[in-house]
Amino acid sequence: MTMASMVLRSRPTGLPTPENFDLVEGDLPRVVPGAALVENRYLSVDPYMRQLMDDGWALGEPFEGRSVGRVLESADPRLAVGDVVFHRGGWRTHALVDANDPQVRVLPEMDGVSLSMHLGILGGTGLTAYVGLVKIARLEQGETVFISAAAGGVGTAAGQLARMLGAGRVIGSTGSAAKARYLVEELGFDEAFNYRDAPVVDQLRAAAPDGIHVYLDNVGGDHLEAAIGSLVDHGRIAWCGAIAQYQTDSPPAAPRNLYDIAGKSLRLEGYLVREYGYLQQEWTDLVVPRLRSGQFVATETIIEGFDHIVDAFVGLLRGDNVGKMIVSVEPS
Amino acid sequence: MTMASMVLRSRPTGLPTPENFDLVEGDLPRVVPGAALVENRYLSVDPYMRQLMDDGWALGEPFEGRSVGRVLESADPRLAVGDVVFHRGGWRTHALVDANDPQVRVLPEMDGVSLSMHLGILGGTGLTAYVGLVKIARLEQGETVFISAAAGGVGTAAGQLARMLGAGRVIGSTGSAAKARYLVEELGFDEAFNYRDAPVVDQLRAAAPDGIHVYLDNVGGDHLEAAIGSLVDHGRIAWCGAIAQYQTDSPPAAPRNLYDIAGKSLRLEGYLVREYGYLQQEWTDLVVPRLRSGQFVATETIIEGFDHIVDAFVGLLRGDNVGKMIVSVEPS
Incomplete structure (x- = not known):
């Protein structure tokens, strides 16, 4: 099995183009103690990423973004194989996730709630x-x-x-x-x-x-x-x-x-x-029952396939999406 | 005894000039039931008045402004002769004040507080x-x-x-x-x-x-x-x-x-x-003891003489004043 990452080749001017990016394939990372290997299922593309392409994101490095995936292999008791995990190692098909990272959360699987919703309506x-x-x-x-x-x-x-x-x-x-x-x-x-x-x-x-x-x-x-x-x-x-x-x-x-x-x-x-992460649970408690009852709709535009992540991002900036723009990665 | 009023002769362009105003002399108003005749002692000039000169203030009419004066004659038990009164009939030496007007207030005379302060620090x-x-x-x-x-x-x-x-x-x-x-x-x-x-x-x-x-x-x-x-x-x-x-x-x-x-x-x-008149008392209670003790200074620029009210107003707009700009009228 290999891992694919999207790295920044050159800094875009205005709207990014596919030429600003390289799709890099490589071996899966080795699981070290305290970490787990996650196979990403959904990746978020967001407007704030555009500015990071001007300065925050180093050329040649895979991007960081919010994603949801499933643990394939673990060397930490807090992350069990099969767990669904929210983390920030996006713009790649697999990520080595640190169990000590406070931003890493094991997500409960909830009836009527798709995993993608953790990147949108619930995120x-x-x-x-x-x-x-x-x-x-x-x-x-x-x-x-x-x-x-x-x-x-x-x-x-x-x-x-x-x-x-x-x-x-x-x-x-x-x-x-x-x-x-x-x-x-x-x-x-x-x-x-x-x-x-x-x-x-x-x-x-x-x-x-x-x-x-x-x-x-x-x-x-x-x-x-x-x-x-x-x-x-x-x-x-x-x-x-x-x-x-x-x-x-x-x-x-x-x-x-x-x-x-x-x-x-x-x-x-x-x-x-x-700055309002402390309200995440309050918001989840409010909206999940309403998602289940159909009173609330999680509007999403899901682009299939990791190799379309740049298209999805450019489409977001152009306003092609209705609701949250998300990229799905088929499980292997 | 006569009354002097300053009326608007023409609408100013930019900074007003003395030519935009007329000083009008006339008889004192007759005191009608429910009202009192007040001899103004201090008059306020304020930046907001400049805009009223463009539209709110009718040509030929005396201006309305905050003032403090003493009751000379009264036809209402709520306003006794000698009372110090806050009212809004400014830009004239005397005013007929309506005892039913909620904006009219009899002011307590307080040690260490000059009447002019009711137009500035206490107002x-x-x-x-x-x-x-x-x-x-x-x-x-x-x-x-x-x-x-x-x-x-x-x-x-x-x-x-x-x-x-x-x-x-x-x-x-x-x-x-x-x-x-x-x-x-x-x-x-x-x-x-x-x-x-x-x-x-x-x-x-x-x-x-x-x-x-x-x-x-x-x-x-x-x-x-x-x-x-x-x-x-x-x-x-x-x-x-x-x-x-x-x-x-x-x-x-x-x-x-x-x-x-x-x-x-x-x-x-x-x-x-x-919109915050309900805090007037809270503010007064806070600041009056400190004015008495000298911890707080009521900074005022007082221009003497009713006939200098236009000069005072123009000086205010030019920034000649330090602290609140006030016009004093000598008691007759």
């Missing part, structure tokens, strides 16, 4: 939606919520969560008519629009003539400016930290109406989901 | 500092605070309050070397700089090489950008609402580093002091 993606709406924006019943990148992993979770929390009206922005239809017809958004159709400021005002109370921001730029314009007094913006990380070349222009934050007593608050 | 100006640092930014002991317009009414109160709350380091920005010296030598600021000397970003970084935790913003623009750059993770900006009101022509450019709010988990929160 940092779903938690980003939960922290943003509940802890940062402190959404209250009856309020109107606006969500940008609404058909993405965070957005699809956030829209359903807002509904569940009793939001009066849930509005999403996305990049195609088909995605907008999906949000309304399948996920219970009250309204969704394609931001390419007309200025966001006009479409948001039409969708929320009485204004919005909360904005969950994934994109900044014209969406942020439109949201500031539509927010009622004491409105809140939860600003997911990832946005700053993958606006690599030049960030979108700052909103021209920023001073309305002072005039309307708004709150603009950034957050990084990695 | 909305001091309360703006209190709400900003305590309720919005939630300043904690040992933290570094940066205050813009630090020699103004809000700034002088905020710097002393930050010191009192146990801030580790208090830094102020102001418009002259003399004011900067005053802040350090008289009010206990650790450091103060003249923003005209060098870029704010450089002066702030030199004054707070380890970064700042809290920024109390009165000005926006380059100060806001510098503060965002210097704020540590989870830093807070309390943004006083008045800023949006008197940036009449074109607001300062939005900061180019706005996306750091997401990346550093910052909180930018606007507020309007008029």
